[in-house]
Amino acid sequence: MEFKDSTSYTDLTQGKIKHIDFRIRVDFSTRTLDIEAKYQLQEPVHGSLYLDTFKINLKQAHVGGRELKWEFDTRDDILGERLHLQGLEGDSTFTLMFRTAPEARALQWLNATQTAGGNYPFLYSQCQASHARSIFPCQDTPSVRFTYSAEVEVPQGLVAAMAAEQVRSDALTGEAVSKGQEGSGHGYASVFAFKMPQPIPSYLFALAVGNLVFREFGPRTGIYAEPEMIEAAAWEFAENETKMTEAEKLLGPYLWGRYDLLVLPPSFPYGGMENPRLTFLTSTSILGTRGQTSLITHELAHAWTGNLVTNATWQDFWLNEGWTTYAESRITEVLEGKDVEDLRAAFSEKQLMAVMERIGVDSPLTCLKLPADEKDADSFTTIIPYYKGCFFLKECEYAVGRERFDAFIQKYMASFQFQSLTTEAFLDFLRVELPEVFEKVDVQQWVYKPGLPEERHKPKSYLYDEVQQVLNDYQQGTRPTKEQVQDWHRFQIFSFLQGLSRKIPVEDCPYLEDILELEKRNDAGYYSFFYATCIASGYEAVLPRVEQFMERVGRMLYILPIVRAMIETDWSREYIRPLFERVRDRHHQITANAIDGLLKKAGL
Ligand code: BES
Ligand code: ZN
Numbered sequence: 012m013e014f015k016d017s018t019s020y021t022d023l024t025q026g027k028i029k030h031i032d033f034r035i036r037v038d039f040s041t042r043t044l045d046i047e048a049k050y051q052l053q054e055p056v057h058g059s060l061y062l063d064t065f066k067i068n069l070k071q072a073h074v075g076g077r078e079l080k081w082e083f084d085t086r087d088d089i090l091g092e093r094l095h096l097q098g099l100e101g102d103s104t105f106t107l108m109f110r111t112a113p114e115a116r117a118l119q120w121l122n123a124t125q126t127a128g129g130n131y132p133f134l135y136s137q138c139q140a141s142h143a144r145s146i147f148p149c150q151d152t153p154s155v156r157f158t159y160s161a162e163v164e165v166p167q168g169l170v171a172a173m174a175a176e177q178v179r180s181d182a183l184t185g186e187a188v189s190k191g192q193e194g195s196g197h198g199y200a201s202v203f204a205f206k207m208p209q210p211i212p213s214y215l216f217a218l219a220v221g222n223l224v225f226r227e228f229g230p231r232t233g234i235y236a237e238p239e240m241i242e243a244a245a246w247e248f249a250e251n252e253t254k255m256t257e258a259e260k261l262l263g264p265y266l267w268g269r270y271d272l273l274v275l276p277p278s279f280p281y282g283g284m285e286n287p288r289l290t291f292l293t294s295t296s297i298l299g300t301r302g303q304t305s306l307i308t309h310e311l312a313h314a315w316t317g318n319l320v321t322n323a324t325w326q327d328f329w330l331n332e333g334w335t336t337y338a339e340s341r342i343t344e345v346l347e348g349k350d351v352e353d354l355r356a357a358f359s360e361k362q363l364m365a366v367m368e369r370i371g372v373d374s375p376l377t378c379l380k381l382p383a384d385e386k387d388a389d390s391f392t393t394i395i396p397y398y399k400g401c402f403f404l405k406e407c408e409y410a411v412g413r414e415r416f417d418a419f420i421q422k423y424m425a426s427f428q429f430q431s432l433t434t435e436a437f438l439d440f441l442r443v444e445l446p447e448v449f450e451k452v453d454v455q456q457w458v459y460k461p462g463l464p465e466e467r468h469k470p471k472s473y474l475y476d477e478v479q480q481v482l483n484d485y486q487q488g489t490r491p492t493k494e495q496v497q498d499w500h501r502f503q504i505f506s507f508l509q510g511l512s513r514k515i516p517v518e519d520c521p522y523l524e525d526i527l528e529l530e531k532r533n534d535a536g537y538y539s540f541f542y543a544t545c546i547a548s549g550y551e552a553v554l555p556r557v558e559q560f561m562e563r564v565g566r567m568l569y570i571l572p573i574v575r576a577m578i579e580t581d582w583s584r585e586y587i588r589p590l591f592e593r594v595r596d597r598h599h600q601i602t603a604n605a606i607d608g609l610l611k612k613a614g615l
Contacts, residue, residue, distance in 0.1 A: 014433050016324045018141050018388045019152040020063050020085065020093040026056040028150055033161040037171070037220050039132045042113040042120040047106065048147055055101040063152075065091030065145035066112035074102045089386045090141075094148050107148060117142035119278060119599050126221065126276050127239040127294065131169060133221035135275050135291065137284060137601065140325055140388035143213035154323040154431045156210035165220050167199035172235050172273055174217035174286030179204035209267060209287070210429050212321055217286035219273055228252055231265075236274035240294065244274045247297045250304065254311055257342050261417070262315040263424045270311065278565040280599040282306045285313030285335075293566050295535045302501050302534060305343060305355075312338035315424050321431040325388035329379040330437055333400010340401060350474055351500060357475035358506045363398040365509070367462060370395075377461040379403065380434045389601065402467065403457045407441070409468055410451040419444050434458060478506045486512070490519065493526040501534070508540035513547050520550040535560070539569035543576035546583050554586060561594045567602050574606050578613045588615050 030051040035044050052060075064083070072079040085093040096105065111118065121133040136146060144151040163171040170180075180203045219235075226245040227233040229252030236244040251270065259265055271289050274297065283306050284291040290310040296303040316334035336359075344352040367377050370393065375382045379400055381391050408416040422444065438458070441448060448454065456464050478499070481491045496507070504527060515523075520541075524530070529537050538560055545553040557577075561570055577587040588610055595603050 014154070014324060014435075015383070016152040016154060017384055017386055018090070018325055019150065020061045020090060021150040021152045021155065022061050023150075023154070025058075025060050027053040027155050028157045029053045030157055031147070031149075031159045033147070033159060034164075035161060035218070036164045037134060037166070037169075039120065039134070039166065042118075044111045044115075044118070044146065046111070046147060047108050049106045050104060052103045055103045056099045057101050058097070058099060060096045060099060062094040062096065062148040062150060063091055063141075063144035064094045064148045065116055065142070066114065067092075067094070067145070067148055068110045068112065069094065069107060069148070070110070071108040072096060072105065074099070074105045079105060087386070091144050109148070111146055114600070115145035116600055117145045121276055121278065125278065125597070127237040128222055131222040133219075133276055135219040135221075135279070136217050137280065137291070137599065138216050139214040139284060140392070141214070142601075143216050146216065146218075149213045151213045152324065153212040153214060153321050156212050156321075156429065156431065158207055158210050159216070160206045161204070161218075163203045163205070163218065163220070164200045165203070167201050168222070169201065169220050170223040170235075171201075171203040172219045172223060172289060173203075173205040173207075174215060174289040174291075175205035175207035176268060176288065177203065178206055207287070211287055211318070212431060215285075215287050215318060217284070217289065217291065219275070219291070223273075225271075231255060231268075232270050232272075234272040234274065235289075240274055240297065243297050243299065244272075247299070247301055248272055248304070248307060250301070251307060251311075254304070254308060254342070254346070257345050258308075258311055258315070258338070260345075261341050261420065262312070262338060263421050265314060266319060266428065267314055270314065272307070276565075277563055278597055278599050278602075280565055280567050280602040282566050282568060283310040285310045285317055287314065287318050295564055295566060295569075298532075298534055300532075300534075302532075303536075305339065308342050308346075309335055309339045312342065319429060320424060320427040323431040323433045323436070325385075325391055326381040326383060327432075327434045327437075328381060328388075328391050329396035329400035329403075330432065330434060332397045333379065333404060336397045336401035337404040340405075350472070351502070353470060353472035354474040354500060354502045354506070356470035357472040358502050358509065359398045360402070360470050361506070361509060362394060363402075363463070366394055372462040374461060379458045389605075399457075399463065402463070403452075406452050406457070406467055407445065407448045410448045411445050415445065474500060474503055475506055478503050478510065482507065482510045490522065491526060493528075496527055501536075504532075504537060505540065508537060508544065511540075511544055513544070515544060515548050517548055517550050520545045520548055520553070535564045535566065535569050538564075539572055543572045546573070546576040546580050549580075549582060551582060554583070558590050558594065561590065562597050565598055565602055567605055570602070571605060571609070574609055578609060578615065584613075584615065 028050055032049040034047040072081050080097040082095045083092040084095045117136045117138050119135050123130050123132055126133045141151055143149055165171050222237055223235045224238050224241050225233055225235050226241050228249055232251040234244050267288050269288050272292050273289050274292050274294050277294050279293045282293050296306050312335045316338050317331040322328055322330040340352055370376050377395055542557050564570055577583040591606055
């Protein structure tokens with residue numbers, strides 16, 4: 012299979028990493044990880060091996076007793092530094108000793124004050140898309156898969172969790188562990204050991220350390236959170252075991268062993284991240300209503316679509332996210348009914364069109380297959396691959412009928428399990444298995460052309476239409492009443508907020524907030540839309556609350572629309588840069604960089 016990954020320095024002709032044994036010491040005082048990593052290669056390598064790194068302080072490289080020569084020979088702000096290991100003599104193992112930088116892109120180090128409990132520091136990683144290279148030198152492309160083991164030493168009292176199987180957890184009296192490791196700073200440590208026997212791409216490596224406790228839901232499912240949150244968190248997601256059973260019916264057997272959740276402090280930049288066996292989750296998903304279970308459905312579905320069958324490059328991101336959104340919609344249909352799924356589909360289509368318009372319907376970023384020369388995979392993270400990918404797959408399903416498509420899904424998962432594939436490889440498989448799709452659906456246009464094909468099945472939803480009616484009446488001058496909206500589904504409220512004109516009368520802002528009972532519902536998703544409307548409508552009194560929101564919520568999907576609204580609106584433009592600087596420390600680097608990027612683009 013011929014392809015190039017513009018987001019990595021990897022040269023697949025040199026060889027591939029097969030397995031890594033890590034020994035990791037977590038040092039909160041210097042905000043660094045000290046790591047010894049023993050690499051095994053697929054086959055013996057002669058000469059050079061290029062690895063991706065980002066601000067890694069490499070101390071030693073050797074094969075057995077033989078020192079390896081190395082050079083950091085290419086540098087780039089986004090790609091990082093290419094580590095060039097030299098003089099491999101048909102070796103299939105080597106060992107690296109190194110330290111991560113305090114500003115490692117994948118690592119978020121939090122002070123105790125930034126956690127729910129307030130007494131212990133916290134560390135978590137986020138490697139997708141191309142950040143694993145800031146934790147360890149690797150072939151940081153989703154086309155290379157490896158297994159690993161890890162021994163993680165943390166200060167006593169803290170717990171390490173990884174997206175892997177835990178094989179040992181004990182608190183040792185420090186002397187034994189820390190001896191000989193300078194700058195340990197504490198005499199006591201606990202060691203946790205993990206193994207990941209299923210091969211994963213580097214972006215699914217994940218680690219978290221904090222004051223964590225665990226609660227079980229069922230034989231395969233449970234949740235980690237700070238003690239202060241565990242009760243609420245465990246209640247919110249108690250239905251996960253059932254969800255797994257449904258997912259397996261659609262996608263085939265779950266091949267990763269356990270499926271646990273980990274609730275992170277609010278700065279986590281995503282709603283969820285599908286780290287294998289252990290989904291990382293934003294604390295803002297705990298609503299007290301079980302209202303955000305679609306987030307879990309999504310991350311759980313990734314256990315198949317993404318983790319088991321993986322996009323070979325980030326250009327093929329829709330293979331991960333479009334397939335996952337499709338699976339999410341199918342599972343939602345079973346668990347919440349067709350009406351709710353139709354509503355979600357109608358809302359998603361509207362969202363998709365809005366984003367396409369913002370980006371430009373002719374932009375290559377609206378194609379399913381994304382541009383080949385982009386170095387920064389995070390720039391591909393729009394909802395387009397999610398929703399457009401899902402709608403494309405629904406179109407394929409309509410073409411052959413659900414029964415045949417379901418058989419196809421199971422065969423696809425089984426045929427490519429633990430493999431990474433390109434869009435082209437997927438289309439080849441589709442052509443062989445379901446040739447009629449190509450007769451009935453303009454696959455070329457869906458995949459390689461920008462925008463949305465005019466000829467397609469458009470979502471129909473009476474629950475959505477109900478909201479449209481209320482929006483139309485409002486446009487004509489009749490405000491909605493509390494009675495009209497009080498029983499609305501979460502996605503009806505979203506559809507309403509989404510469907511409002513950009514600007515509404517200022518006095519309607521507090522009115523709508525009141526009748527929709529936004530405060531009581533406590534759902535950050537609503538406020539993402541609502542604050543953007545308030546800002547565009549000139550409701551200046553909302554500013555202090557926007558600042559509080561930006562301090563409390565780290566999920567990019569929710570805060571970037573507010574930042575955009577502030578940039579685009581005259582009165583608020585001057586406030587956004589100082590506001591951002593005040594809340595910057597609360598956020599993950601990924602988020603801070605995204606906001607900074609928007610501000611710079613606007614000349615702010
Ligand atoms: N894998 C993504 C998160 C991601 C994407 C991280 C790209 C880094 C780069 C995750 O599965 C996801 O899509 N999360 C969404 C929620 C989902 C329900 C749409 C999010 O975090 O908002
Ligand atoms: Zn996803």
